[in-house]
Amino acid sequence: MAEPTFDARVSPLAHLAERMRAAAVTGVRGVTLTEWPFLTMVNLRVAPASAAADRIEKALGARLPRRCGHTTSAGPHTVVWLGPDEWLVLSQAEPATVTAELREALDGDRGSVVDVSANRTTLELSGPSARQVLEKGCPLDLHPRAFAPGRAVSTTVGPVAVVLWQVDEAPTYRLFPRSSFADYLARWLIDAMSEYRGPEVP
Amino acid sequence: MLLISCPWCGPRDETEYHYGGQAHVPHPENPESLTDEQWAEYVFYRDNPRGPFAERWVHSTGCRRWFNVLRDTVTYEVLAVYRLDEPRPELPQAGGNR
Numbered sequence: 001m002a003e004p005t006f007d008a009r010v011s012p013l014a015h016l017a018e019r020m021r022a023a024a025v026t027g028v029r030g031v032t033l034t035e036w037p038f039l040t041m042v043n044l045r046v047a048p049a050s051a052a053a054d055r056i057e058k059a060l061g062a063r064l065p066r067r068c069g070h071t072t073s074a075g076p077h078t079v080v081w082l083g084p085d086e087w088l089v090l091s092q093a094e095p096a097t098v099t100a101e102l103r104e105a106l107d108g109d110r111g112s113v114v115d116v117s118a119n120r121t122t123l124e125l126s127g128p129s130a131r132q133v134l135e136k137g138c139p140l141d142l143h144p145r146a147f148a149p150g151r152a153v154s155t156t157v158g159p160v161a162v163v164l165w166q167v168d169e170a171p172t173y174r175l176f177p178r179s180s181f182a183d184y185l186a187r188w189l190i191d192a193m194s195e196y197r198g199p200e201v202p
Numbered sequence: 203m204l205l206i207s208c209p210w211c212g213p214r215d216e217t218e219y220h221y222g223g224q225a226h227v228p229h230p231e232n233p234e235s236l237t238d239e240q241w242a243e244y245v246f247y248r249d250n251p252r253g254p255f256a257e258r259w260v261h262s263t264g265c266r267r268w269f270n271v272l273r274d275t276v277t278y279e280v281l282a283v284y285r286l287d288e289p290r291p292e293l294p295q296a297g298g299n300r
Contacts, residue, residue: 068208068210068211068212068264068265069211082265082266083210083265083266083267084210084265084267086265139214139215139217139218140214153211153264154263154264154265154266155214155218155263155264156217156218156263161262161263
């Protein structure tokens with residue numbers, strides 16, 4: 001079979017790229033929304049504290065986080081805790097490279113390594129008002145006393161289930177909704193961002 | 203709104219969970235030997251106590267794990283949360299039907 005000569009992938013939010021750019025708010029109440037399509041995501045299931053988990057930690061160069069909300073990073077990879085024996089590996093590397101590396105480390109032991117890159121897309125919400133935008137529809141406490149850079153949890157924003165990861169103190173959040181919910185979530189966020197364009201209503 | 207503490211994720215709003223009915227309902231040893239009436243009792247008939255009730259919940263938008271909750275059906279107070287491999291906790295203050 002001939003190798004494909006062009007990238008035929010279409011991101012779930014390609015049709016909203018212009019609207020998201022136009023929704024950006026600048027200034028002290030600023031907030032921006034961007035999609036980062038085609039990020040590599042690999043779902044990993046393996047018993048924690050097993051020989052296979054040790055080999056996987058060596059291959060990744062990072063510990064598998066053991067508690068809800070924790071993440072670990074090494075080189076191109078960030079590992080997000082999804083469950084007591086389940087993790088999401090986010091990576092800058094190619095999906096085939098990451099899955100091959102992890103499968104080799106799993107070495108036939110009980111567990112699974114599945115490329116789920118097309119399952120979710122990545123939305124980045126950043127700026128001084130980003131936390132207030134999320135607080136309109138997220139049941140979690142996102143205040144710095146409870147949530148900080150490097151934390152990632154599965155929760156809901158509006159009615160959409162997402163993995164929510166805070167990456168820095170701007171604050172910048174990355175939201176990982178399922179592809180089929182991404183359109184709704186992006187429109188929900190654009191609407192939630194619009195009030196920060198004007199001055200604060202006392 | 204109930205605030206339920208997932209054994210793995212900690213306290214989260216009720217909206218993140220789904221209900222799974224009564225806990226500790228054993229699957230029949232020999233389902234093929236049951237009469238239709240006995241099978242219907244296993245599938246459909248559940249306790250409906252007034253007071254502490256052990257029930258199953260799943261943290262569907264979180265870690266997606268099933269666990270058990272002991273909840274008071276009168277006050278809606280969550281009395282205890284425990285994993286599936288843990289026994290139902292004894293509650294000294296639980297007086298059963300009131």
